[in-house]
Amino acid sequence: xxxxxxxxxxxxxxxxxxxxxxxxxxxxxxxxxxxxxxxxxxxxxxxxxxxxxxxxxxxxxxxxxxxxxxxxxxxxxxxxxxxxxxxxxxxxxxxxxxxxxxxxxxxxxxxxxxxxxxxxxxxxxxxxxxxxxxxxxxxxxxxxxxxxxxxxxxxxxxxxxxxxxxxxxxxxxxxxxxxxxxxxxxxxxxxxxxxxxxxxxxxxxxxxxxxxxxxxxxxxxxxxxxxxxxxxxxxxxxxxxxxxxxxxxxxxxxxxxxxxxxxxxxxxxxxxxxxxxxxxxxxxxxx
Numbered sequence: 055x056x057x058x059x060x061x062x063x064x065x066x067x068x069x070x071x072x073x074x075x076x077x078x079x080x081x082x083x084x085x086x087x088x089x090x091x092x093x094x095x096x097x098x099x100x101x102x103x104x105x106x107x108x109x110x111x112x113x114x115x116x117x118x119x120x121x122x123x124x125x126x127x128x129x130x131x132x133x134x135x136x137x138x139x140x141x142x143x144x145x146x147x148x149x150x151x152x153x154x155x156x157x158x159x160x161x162x163x164x165x166x167x168x169x170x171x172x173x174x175x176x177x178x179x180x181x182x183x184x185x186x187x188x189x190x191x192x193x194x195x196x197x198x199x200x201x202x203x204x205x206x207x208x209x210x211x212x213x214x215x216x217x218x219x220x221x222x223x224x225x226x227x228x229x230x231x232x233x234x235x236x237x238x239x240x241x242x243x244x245x246x247x248x249x250x251x252x253x254x255x256x257x258x259x260x261x262x263x264x265x266x267x268x269x270x271x272x273x274x275x276x277x278x279x280x281x282x283x284x285x286x287x288x289x290x291x292x293x294x295x296x297x298x299x300x301x302x303x304x305x306x307x308x309x310x311x312x313x314x315x316x317x318x319x320x321x322x323x324x325x326x327x328x329x330x331x332x333x334x335x336x337x338x339x340x341x
Contacts, residue, residue: 058272061312065305066169066269067140073180076100082133082189083140086149087172088298096182098142098175102131102189106149106298110156124160125194132189135162142168142175146259146267148298155301155318159204161197167305173267203304205291205319207329210250214333219288220253221279223303224295224323229255231336234327235295243295244327248334250293254282255339258299261306275311286313293319293326 060066075081076099083101085093093103104110109127112119119127133139139157143150147167154165168175176182205213213220227233231247249255260278261270269275284290290307292300297320307313326332 060269060272060310062309065166065309067166068169069174069178069180072098072140072168080136080138081140082131082137083142084131084150084153085143085172086141086153087144088149089144092144092172094184096184099181099183099185100187101142102187104131104153106152110153118156118159121160121196121198124156125196128162128194128196129191132192133162133194134192135194136164137192138164138166140166140168142171144172146173146262146302147171148258148302151305152298152301155203155304159200161200169269170267177266202315203308203317205293205317207319207321207325207332209317210291210293210319210326211332213289213291214251217252219284219290220250221282221284221290221292221300221303222249222253222255222294223258223292223299224249224255225257226255226338228295228323229253230338234323243324246327246334248327248336249323250326251333251335253293253335254284256282256284256303258294258302261303269306269310272310275306279307279311286311289315289317291317291319293322295323296320297322 083098084104085097085101086104086106090105110118141150141154150167150171154167157165222229225236227237229249234244234247261275263270292303294300297318301318304316304318307316
């Protein structure tokens, strides 16, 4: 055991704590998975579902739902402005962190991640249900988007010019340009393979204990990122393919390690790898 604390331990809840607070009316548990069918096979009692593609994305624009759509979503899920929202999901909380990031983008103040996510809850044989809860709608009011946690392509161009830190959290094969998507996934989404100029490769999964999906301890995380020059004194932009794996790393850097300036580039490689005139590199390391 260790007494070392994360920079913001209040943003994590453990499975045992959640099991004891399932009926707390001030909490809303939200499942967000890569696989949209998992929720229907069984979920934590009381949990509602957000689908990263159909719920959180605008159906026409290549963008998230806007502020008004976000307010309608929260209202429909029974989330009030003072509700504590606890996210969990598959893939060691990829899209749980993505949903967390979007909720912070629109100014929700009480957000948590279930440490270990769906994997740890099931490993511990804790209760699940197929019953879909319905909550009374709320009068939710979102805040204007927080631009300081999101990077657009223009920000990335400026970031390169000023020598800011870029961390590519995809697999090594995607980083080098050998693959356009993760191994064993359809190889699509970008015309070119490689990485953004100057980015270092620290795959998101290196922040996780694979046996139960929990986050590694603080010193191991510091060694991981600082060992490759991703230090807290630098402004950091994280990216992956569409912004979900990088939201996981954004969460680790900002909340578990306390980095003051971290943004997620959600356009990520599907935008940069198709962008006319955008500089890329191939191979095992930044030049």
